[in-house]
Amino acid sequence: MPQTTSAITYDYSGLLAAEDAPALQRDTGILPSDLCWLVPRLEAARKEVLDDAAVWKSGAAVAKEKQPLDAGFFELPERLLRTDRAVVDRVVAVADRLAGEVDRVVVLGIGGSYMGARALMEACCHPCHNELSRQRRRNRPRMYFEGNNVDNDAVCGLLDLLEGADDWALVVISKSGGTLETAVAFRIFFQALKHICGNDPEKLRRRVVPITGRTGKLRALARRLGLSDQDMFDIPEGVGGRFSVFTPVGLLPAA
Structure with missing residues (x-):
């Protein structure tokens, strides 16, 4: 069968204003002269991203001012569909297992470790997803996001909701494991889950x-708690938190 391609297009014509437009349009719109000023800067930024990706892929030495070089995100979609398909399959398998065993999943993370997953949920799910029946949620669990602040009330409120329940699981996301908010939340929720x-x-x-x-x-803490490497997902090298939505960081909560 012939392959078809699709592309996302963005019509920005409504943002433009003519040089001789009325004052209000000139103040709020983008002038042709603004675009002329932007073009070389955008092209330079694009070239820098492509150059960084080439350096990362080649394994060459990285200049000190570029470290850490989080340029591995650039080819993530293609890698997932071609060479790392097993990662996607495992994400789906674990998500399906959790959906079959629990009705609630608590996702712990901060910054890029949770914002991508939350953005996907808010964009793609019913705005009141957690209040829907299991059937209307298409047999997927309720999702709760925590570990992104030090708000004691938020943690206690979620613990109150989960108290006595035997239907929840924990997904903890942190590349280093040293982020204070997530580390504290993990210890609190892990003890609650261990009790259950x-x-x-x-x-x-x-x-x-x-x-x-x-x-x-x-990873070291999870091993001490009895989990093996097979129970964990890796965050790939060269992928920073803000660019990790196409890794298990974003894919597992989304699944």
Whole structure:
């Protein structure tokens, strides 16, 4: 079958104003002279991104002022569809398992470790997703985001909601594991989940999914708590938090 291509187009004509437009339009619109000023700067920024991606892909030495070089995000979509398809399959399998075992998932993360997933949920799900019936949620769990601040009331409120419930799981996201807000929240919610699971380490293992770097404090802590590397997802090298939505960081909550 012939392949078809689709593209997202953006019509910006409504933002433009003519040089001889009335004062209000000139003040609020983009003038042709503004575009002329922007073009070389945008082209320079694009070239820098492509050059950084080429350096990262080649494995060449990275200049000190460029470190850490988080340029691995650039080819993530193609990698996931071609060479890293197993990652997508595993994400879907774990998401389906959680959906079959629990009705609520608490996602712990801060900054780029949760904003992409939350943005996807707010863009693609019903605005009152958590209030819908299981059937109307298409058999997917309720989603709660925490670990992104030090608000004691928010943590206690969610713990009150989960108290006594045996139908929730924990996804903790941190590349380093050293981020204070997420680290504190993980310890609090892990203890609550451990209490619910009682003396069943296998049940606890199936209810906790860390997403983290290949090394770091969170991976070390998860191992001490009895989780193996097979129970965790990796955040790829060269991918910063703000660009991680096409890694398990964004894909697992989205699934």
